[in-house]
Amino acid sequence: MKTTKKHKRIYSNQQTIEPYYTIRYLFIFITTLTTVTVYHIHKELVRPKLEHLVVYENLTDRDPRVTCQFPILNPFHPSILKYVFVPKPIRCMERSYRLTYIDMDTGLLQFNVSGFKESGYSLDSNTLRCYYQEIYRPNEDDYRVEYGPQIPITGLHEPRTDFIYVSCTNFLGFTVYSNFHAYARRRPEVRKFKDDIELGAAIIGIDSISRLNFMRQMVNSYHFITEEVDGDVLHGFTKVGENTFPNVIPMLTGRSFITEHNNRFDDWPYIWKDFSKEGAATLYAEDQPEFNMFDYLAKGITLQPTLHYMRPYWLAVEQSMLYKMSSPGCLGPTPKHLIYFNYLKSFLKIYKDSPVFLFSLFNEVSHDFVNTVGVIDLDYMKFLKSSIHEGIFNRTVIFVLGDHGNRMDFIRRTKVGTIEDRMPMVTVILPEWVSMKYPSWKASLRENRMRLTSTYDIYATLRHILSTLNNQSKSTDIEQYLLNNIQDKNVKNHFAAPCTGLSFFEPVPLVRDCNEAGIAQWLCVCHEGQQKRLEQEHPYCLAASNEVIRYFNELLDGLENCAKMKLAFVEHAYLYEAPQKYDDGKVYEKSVQITFKAIPGNGYFEATLGMEIKNGSRKFVVIGQVFRINKYGHQADCLPRTMLAKMPILKGICYCD
Template structure:
C-alpha cells in the first residue's frame, strides 16, 4: 500500500501542490494583517438617532448581538460594590447632621463589645496648607472625645473606636455645616424674596457613562427625571477630548484641555476662571466634590491643584484620606458604599443652603470608572436623590446639569463599533425649575429643538454662564460655545463645534475602505511611531511592539486638501490594542502622519515600572522590570485618567 502511494505521488505532482500551499500561506499571512476588509462591509446601526445637514448620529440597538458576548461576560462575574461593602464589618455609628449615635446591637454583633467598654474619638481632617501641594497632603488634627448625641462643629472627621485597649474600627464622616456667605451677598439675598433669588446651579457628573449605557443601566433615574421633572435629554452631546480633563475643563471654564495644560502646567489653578469663581462673585455659596481625588482634575498626574480651598465646601482632604488604603476598600466607608455616602452628603448640603443661591460641582466616579455595569449600582440612590430634592423644594430654584464626560474608553467592549460610538457620546440632561419653564417659553422651545443638535461641553458652559444674567435671556455665544437657550445651527459640523476628527461621533457618509497595501504600510508606520514615543519617554523600560493585525480601518471624510484622514484599529504583540488616527497625502500616500493614539486595553498592571503620566499608554514594561514600582505610582492605578 505504501509503495502504491509513493508511485501515485511523484515529485512532478508535488510541485503544483506545494506551489498552491505556499501561495495560500502568503495570501493568508497578508490578509491576517488586514482583518478589517469584511468588518468594514458591516454597519451595525439601524438608522439615525437624529439627522441634520451638518451631523447625524447613528442609532444602535443597545443589546445588539455583536456586543452580547461582552455583556454576558460582565454579567457572569459581576458582583455589586454594594454587596462588597455590606460584607465588611457593619458600620455601627449613624449620623444625623452633626450628631452621632452608637448602635449597641451592631457593636456587640460585629465587634463583641459593649457601649460601656467602647471609647470613641474624632479628629478633624484638613488640608496641609503649608505643603507644596496642599491638595495632596491631608492631615489629622488632635483626637477629641466623641460624645454621642451631642453635635460637633467639625466638617470632615475621622472617627476611631476602641474597647479594652484594642482598636475596633476607623471610619470617616462628612458633616454638613453652615457657611458664612460671601461678603455683602447675605444682605442682598435677604432683601430678595425667594421667587426672585438667583437660581442655584448643580452640576452632577457620573464618570465614563455613555448615553446608551445610561439608558441601559439607569432606567429608573431616566424615567423619573424625564417624566416627573421634565428633563431635557441632549442626544447630540459629543466629547471634545480623550479623557476626563479635556472634557470637564471646557465645561468648567470654556477653555480647551490642551490650552489649560499649557497655561497651568507649572502653576496652581487659584486664578483660573472656573465657573464656581464666577458664581461666587455673584454671591453664591460654592461646593466642589470629586469622588476620586487621587486622579483629580487639578492634581493628576502632576498638576499643582489649589493653594487655597477653591470653594466653600471642599471635602478633598477627607476623600483623599479615605482612598489611601487603596484596593477594594476605596469603594467603601465601613460597610457603606462611598458613593451613596457622598450623595447623602450632597443632599444634606443642598437642603441646608436652600434659602440661598448655591453653585455645586460634583463628580462621581468610583462605581462607573472602567466598569460597564457600575451604573446599575447607583440607579436607585441617584433616583432617590432627585426625588428628595424635589420633595423638599430644593429643585424649585435649582437648575441641574446631569451628565458624563465620555463613555467607557478601555477594554474589549471599546473595540466594538458600538463601543467606539459610546466612548464619544456621554449622556446629558438639563433639569430646570418649573417657574423658569413658565416664564421663558421661547427658551424652552429652543431647548426642545437643541436636544437633537450636535453640542459640546463648550455649549453647556455658555448656557450655565447665561443663568447669571436672568431675568434677561441673553443667547450670546462664548468663544467656542453656543448658548442652548438660543438656536444651534442644524448645519453645524464637528469642525464648527471644535471637535477633532478622532472624537467626532457624526456618521461619516464619505468614509471608504483604504487600499490594503496603503493600509498595511500606514499601520506599520503607526506601530513604529508608538515604539518611538515609548522609547522617548521611558528609555530602556518598554517592550518593542510588533504589528499582529489590523482589526478595522476606514478613511474618513474623503480626500480633503490633498490628504486622507485614516483610522486604524490595531492588534500588536506582545498583545495590546491601539486605535490610531493619522493623515496620508493622497498623491502618493508616502507622506504619513499620526495625529492621535488611543490604547484600548486595561494596562495599569503592565506599567508598574513607570511614573504616572499620560504617555504610559504607549508602553508595556519589560518583563524583568514589572516587579519594580515607580515611587510616583498612586494606589490602585487606573487606566483612563490621562
C-alpha cells in the same frame, strides 16, 4: 504458598466489588457534572438580560435640515450584546455595626441606639469610650490631611468641619469601632437668594458613561429623568478630548485643555470662581483621590478650589485600616456611593435658600468597566428623586452627565463602542417654575436635543445660569479679574481666547459642524455612516498601521527603558472618501481610521490618518491624537511622572524593559 479455597473466595469477591465501586463512583461523578452543567446553563438562560429589562424608544424624529446627522444607535446593538450584562450588587460586611451617625436634618453627630443593641454593647454601662476628630485640609497641600484633637462623644455634637473620624475603644483600650462621617457645614459668607429669578447649577456626573450605557445600566434613573421629571437628553452631544481632564476643563473654563503650563492649576478661570464671587456656595467632589483630575500625574491644587471640597475625606478614608479591611466598593457596612450622595445632599439641603454651584464626578464604579456602573442605579435615582421631591433642587438646574464614554473595556474595540466613547450622557433638568420666568429655555433645550453640541456648550450654559445672579457687564468684569490673576503669560493668553460654546438655552444652529463646535475631526461623529469598512488584508491597513508604529517609535527614540513597538495585527479599519479638513489646516481627500494591536504591552490603539497622494505615490499622515483603548496598568512606570504628564501618550506606548 498454596492458595486456599477461602483465599480464592476473598479474591473473587474483591474482583466483584471493585467494578461495582468503580461504576458507582463514575455514576456519582457523571451525575454531579451533569447537575452542575445544567445549573449553569439554566442560570445563563434565565438570568436577567439587559436587553429584556430596558424598553428602548427608537428615535425617528430626525430633522433633515441639521447638517450633522450624527448616529442614533440602539443601546443593544447586536455587535455589543456579548459585552453587556447585569452587574452583581455591592456586598458590604454584614457583621459591621454603625454605632454613630450624623442626622441629615440637624447635622448633629450622635450615637446609633439600634447599632449598640445589635452589637451587644450598652449605651448606659460606659463599656465603650467614643471620641471624634475633625479632619482638615492643610494649607497648600492637596495630598495630606490633618486631624484635630480627640473630642469625647457624650451626647449630641455639632462638628465644625465637614469631615470627622470617629473611634470607640473598650475597657482594655482596644479599638472596636471606627468610622468616617461627611456632612457639609454652612459657611457664613454664602448669601441667600435675592429674588425669585436667581438660579444655581449642579453637575451630578459619573465618570466614563455614555448615553447608551446610561440607558442600559441606569435603567431606573433614565426612566425617572426622562419620564417623571421631563429631563432633556442631548443625543448629539460629543466630547472634545480623550479622557477626563481635557473634557472637564472646557466644561469649567470654556477653553481647551492646555498641556504647556506651569503645572499649577490654582489661577485658572474656573466657572465656580464666578459663582463664588456672586456669593454662591461652591462644591467640588470626586472619589478615588489618586486619579482626581488635578492630581493624577500632577502637583494638585495648592489652595482649596471651592468652599466645600471632598478630596480630604477620601484621602483620610483610603489611608485608614477600616477602608483596607472593607469589601470592594464599601467603607465598613456602607457602600461608598451612598456616603458620596449623602454628602452632596447635605450640601444642597443646608444651602436650599442660597445659590449653589456643585461639580461632582463619581469615578469608582464606572471608570474601568462598562457594566459595573449599574450597581448604583437605584441609589442614584433615589438621590435625585428624594432631592427633587424635598425641594432642594427647586432653585437649581441639574446636569446629569458623563465626561466621556468607556475608553478601556472590551466594548471600546467595537464600532459602536467607539461612538459611545465619543458621545457621553448629558441631560438637563429644569425646575418646573423656570418655564414661567424663562420661557425660551425649555423650548431651546427641546430643539437642541437632536443637534450637534459639545463640552464647550456646557460652559456657555453655566454662564447663562450665572447671568441670573448678576448682569452681563458685571460678569465680564469678573472674567477679566480672573484673567488678571493668572501669572503665567502663556496660560493667560490661552484663557483669554474667545469661547466657542453656545448655551443650551438658546437654539443651536441647524448648520453646525464639528469645527464650529470645537470638536476635533478625529472625534467627529458627523460623518458616521459615510465610511467604508476595509478588509484586514487591504494595503491601506498595513500601510496606515505601520505609519503609526513608526510614529510611536519616533516618540520613544532616546528613551532607553522603553522597548520598540511592533505591529501585531490590524483589528479593523474604515475609509472616509469625502474630503475632510483637519486641525492641522490640511484637507485630505481620503482618510483612514484604524484599530490595531501592538507589541510588547499588548496595546490596542485607534488612530486617524490622512492620505496624501503626490506624483502617484501614497503617504499616510497621523492626524491628531492616537488613543490607547485597552488598559495599560503600570507598564510605563519607569518614566518620570513629569514626562508622562507632559506626553500622556507615553503611558500607553512605553513598555518598560
